[in-house]
Amino acid sequence: MIKINYTRGRKMVLSTAFFLMAFLLAPVTLFAQQSFITIQQKVAGNIFYQSDQKEFVIHVAADSVEWACYDFWEQKILSGKKAVAGDTALLNIEPGKLGWFKLLIKSKQNSAVTGSKETFFAIVSNFDLSTVSQSAFIGQTHAWQSTDILIPIAKKMGVKYVRDAIRWDVVEKQKQVYTFGTKEDAFIAQLAANNLKPYLVCALYNPLYDNGKAPVSAEGRMAFAKYVKQLLTHYPGIENVEIWNEPDIGTFSQGLTTEDQKTTFYYNLLKASYDEVHPTFPNVKIVGMVVSDLATESFLGKILQKGALSSMNEYAFHSYIPVSEAIVTDINKHKNVIKAYNNNNLIPINLSETGFTTFTFTEKEQANNLPRRIVTALANGVQKIGIYNLQNKSTLNDSEGAFGLIRHPDDTLGAYTPKPGFATYAALTRQLSGAIFVAEEQISPGLINAYKFTKGSDEVRVMYSLSGTGVRLFTDAASLEVVDIMGNSTIYNAVNDTVSITLDANPVYIKGVLKAPFAQEKILPATAPFSLKYGFYFGGYTEITQDSIAAAKWISAIAEIVGHDGKRTRVVAKPAVQSKATWKAAITKAGLYNISVYIPGNAALNAYSTTKAKYTIFAGGAEVAAVVVDQFKDQGKWVDLGSYQLPRGTNNYVELTDTLPAHDRPLRADALKFTLTP
Structure with a gap:
């Protein structure tokens, strides 16, 4: 009775007789006709001030919406x-708090x-930028984007500066x-x-000079310098250029191949512009250097x-180092090279590009x-970020396209709608605009x-x-205010000055x-x-490598070799004896921890x-066990390394080395997990 026909591609289809029988005997399920929902924005990006009406217009062919x-x-x-009336419903939503x-x-x-x-939507507190005279905070737009929409959004974010370019080839289309x-x-x-200020990038190539590549000729660099001067003449309110x-990378040093060519080009261009x-x-x-995070100390020097x-007058660099606190490493690299050529003195330093792509x-x-x-960054001497x-x-779904704090205008989740990072940046600008760093407290x-x-005075x-x-906070005040990452304020009354x-x-x-001793861990x-x-993207992870041998360096593995969360992983192709990766835990609660990698x-x-x-x-700095794992056999899975009693503190860690005598197969690293079960 049942007849199965095989088609090309080994697909199977039921005969007409069997299909009709199955249909007649099967229970009938009724499906409602699907409706297409459109969410109309009343405010660009659904980014509201606290005092705004939080309205959303819903268009749908239905009788109601939930x-x-x-x-x-x-x-x-x-x-x-x-x-829903006339295929439209107006929602007025008031969460009663700030955030995303x-x-x-x-x-x-x-x-x-x-x-x-x-x-998605965001609610930020009202913030008068006209009262902000000192700010460390910069937002980044691009000339081809809709600044009509983005500049008011940048204002809501609370930055004082917007970094963008008015390009040389746009300004000078005919010589002089x-x-x-x-x-x-x-x-x-x-x-x-909108009470914002420009932080302008003067760039890039101009087809009128040096065949549209890096302006290395005397004519080309002087023409660039005059473009900068004309820019400031036409827009006298500009304070930073x-x-x-990124003269160190190929995208912005076209026509140049060697380090000497690139460094000579940049020095000559900077000097001509300043003079x-x-x-x-x-x-x-006049802000100089503006190098990428690939710039070596040799290049800088x-x-x-x-x-x-x-x-x-100021020095700028870019860094996309994945662990937030590890920015100290890059800051110190630039500080050290400045001091080496400036009688041990610093000049103002800007981190004019940093961020985190939601691709990674x-x-x-x-x-x-x-x-x-x-x-x-602020705590380590950076003046603008x-x-x-x-x-x-x-x-x-790519890395470069996903750095934004709001979405692309064509995003199916809503034009210009915020990511949570928009709200956290907005909360920070409100708390720290005009603030001066004092100390990192131990x-x-x-x-x-x-x-x-x-x-x-605050x-x-x-x-x-x-x-x-x-943490216990010590104060003579009746209360302290604590503002969360989204900007919401809670008043905590002090009990016995705590x-x-x-x-x-x-x-x-x-x-x-606060009063001495200010704060103590509880x-x-x-x-x-x-x-x-812990891992390369999360912190608590370090590497030791043999830099003199290319194959013995830790690098990012090819994109297809993924970690537990689909991110890129780390690899040393031919691990030398000293090649090592270390995961160090910060243990606030002592106990029995299961460790898995x-x-x-x-x-x-x-x-x-x-x-x-x-x-x-x-554990506590003392070796307690060693486990050998076959990374080839166990790839793509969590491997249990056992359970161990770990004390509080930062001296509990796991070291990874290769013990193959030939050291001829790649050693790989991703994440390591410490799990406590009370």
Whole structure:
């Protein structure tokens, strides 16, 4: 009775007789016709001030919509139902707090769900930028984007500066004839109207000179210098100009191949620009270097030894190092090279590009990392910080396109809608605009990060604990104000001159005057199982490598060899005896921890890896065990390394080495997990 026909591609189809029988005998399920939902924005990007009406216009062919609102912590905070009239429903949603929110809409017809759609919105506190005279905070836009929309959004974010370019080839299309178009004029005017200031990049190539490549000729660099001067003449409100962008990489040094060519080009361009501009505009800050995070100390030194520090007022660099606090390494690299060529003195330093792409990081990780990166940079002497980018460059799932704090206008989740990082940056700008860094306070170092700022007569502290712990704050005041990562304020009344709060990985802002000893850790009992994760993207991970041999260096593995979360992993192709990776835990609660490691891999590729990777476990600095793992056999899975009693502190770690005698197979590293079960 049953007849099966085989088609090409080994697909099977039921005969007509069997299909009819199956249809007649099967229970009948009725499906509601699916409805298409459109969420119309009343405010660009659904980014609201606290005082705004939070309205959303829903267009759908249905008789009602149900909605639910979730906060950054994934808690449902509001829900409701609204009748649809004329295919339209107007929602007015008031969460009653600040921050980032997800809005989920479901349409219904005769009680059956006919469609669903989600979008996002943010609520930020009212903030008068006209009162902000000192700010460290920069947003990044691009000339081809819609500045009509982005500049008011940047204002809501609370930055004082917008970094963008008015390009040389746009201004000078005929030699020595300078034209500023309505788009450029409108951009500068929009910034002023929104109490924002331009932080301008002067770049890039011009086809009139040097065949449209890096301007190395005397004519080309002088023409560039005159373009900068004309820019400042036409827009007298500009206070900061960067000379070129990332001259160390091929994209911005076309026509040049060697390090000597690139460093000579940049020094000559910087000097020509400074000599032409500074006498006429002595108050404009000429910002030099503007190098990428690939710039070596050799590259930097070759520019500075020529005398470049005499041709700049400020020094800028870019860094995308994945761990927020590791920015200290890059800052110190640049400080050291400046001091080496400036009689041990520094000049003002700007981190004009940094950020976290949501291609590599989750949106919550981006949101958490931003304030950590910014505060760490401020605490280590950086005067201005630019977050790259304000808006996603594209809707593609790629690294460069996903740095934005808001979405692309063509995003199906809503044009210009915020990621959580928009709200965390907005909260930070409100708390730290005009603040002056005072000190990093030593409260259980390695377990608690604590940074003290002053803002006028007020004290503001930024605190967080990546492992989670408690802290006691000592004060003579009746209460202290604590502002969370989303900008929400809670008043804590002091009891016996003490306020106790719990810290986690999300920074908080503590406002109020403390008295000695200011703060102490309050050890909290472990009441539920929890895990601590360490790795290249999360922190607590370091590498030792043999730099003199290329194959013995730790590098990022090919994209197909993935880690536990799909991110890129680390590899040393031919590990030398000294090649090592270390995961160091910050343990705030002593106890029995299970340790497991993820082995990078790809089942389809069967990634070539060492068969004798040795994981040595240290508790309180003492070796307690060593486990050898076959990374080739166990690739693509978590491997249990055993359970161990670990004390509190930062001296518990695991070291990875290769024990194959020939050291001829790749050694791989990803994440390591410490799990405590009370």
